[in-house]
Amino acid sequence: MDFTWPASFQASSRLMIFNESVAGWSVALERGVRDFNRLMEASQLKLRYEITTHRSAANVFVRTAGPDKVANPLHGETDYPQKVIGDATPFSTICLRDRPQVLGWIRDPVKKDRQQVWRTPGDAALSVVVAHELLHACGLEAHCDGDVFAEELVAECGYRSADDRLRNKASGMPFPPLFLTPDTKARLRTIWP
Ligand SMILES: [Zn+2]
Numbered sequence: 089m090d091f092t093w094p095a096s097f098q099a100s101s102r103l104m105i106f107n108e109s110v111a112g113w114s115v116a117l118e119r120g121v122r123d124f125n126r127l128m129e130a131s132q133l134k135l136r137y138e139i140t141t142h143r144s145a146a147n148v149f150v151r152t153a154g155p156d157k158v159a160n161p162l163h164g165e166t167d168y169p170q171k172v173i174g175d176a177t178p179f180s181t182i183c184l185r186d187r188p189q190v191l192g193w194i195r196d197p198v199k200k201d202r203q204q205v206w207r208t209p210g211d212a213a214l215s216v217v218v219a220h221e222l223l224h225a226c227g228l229e230a231h232c233d234g235d236v237f238a239e240e241l242v243a244e245c246g247y248r249s250a251d252d253r254l255r256n257k258a259s260g261m262p263f264p265p266l267f268l269t270p271d272t273k274a275r276l277r278t279i280w281p
Contacts, residue, residue, distance in 0.1 A: 093279070121137045123266055153184075153185070166181065166225050236266050
């Protein structure tokens, strides 16, 4: 079930992010937050994220971990806020795979053919992973097949990492740009009125 943050959070329409460790994700985190906020604005939704340098001001913590904790380099593990019980102020924790790798293509200039190599995904693709986890962190639980909140987003690698995209496996839609279905927007409007 989706999680509704306390009324004081709803009144501010704001969640603060503290960046604990971001091996390979610093640019993608900033872009993910910026693109998420633009999407909210374009969708006439009030929620905004802000990155803070003060741990005590944060409600969402972002860190990286190895494959034992985060199996999929393109899908983080977010501890959903509902897990916090009692009187404690809720918070979310986003865990991203440290130094993520994808199987991408390079063109061999000598042989003039293409080869597959493991390499770091581009920041545009990684920013989509961040935006997806920001949707979990603000309270959405069950995935939506039709948009960027789908369970399965697969890498579509370009020859340059800057051209990498994530594709919704069910619908085939590539991101960025981010896209939300009316259903996901309605859920966000319910928990962030
Ligand atoms: Zn997810």
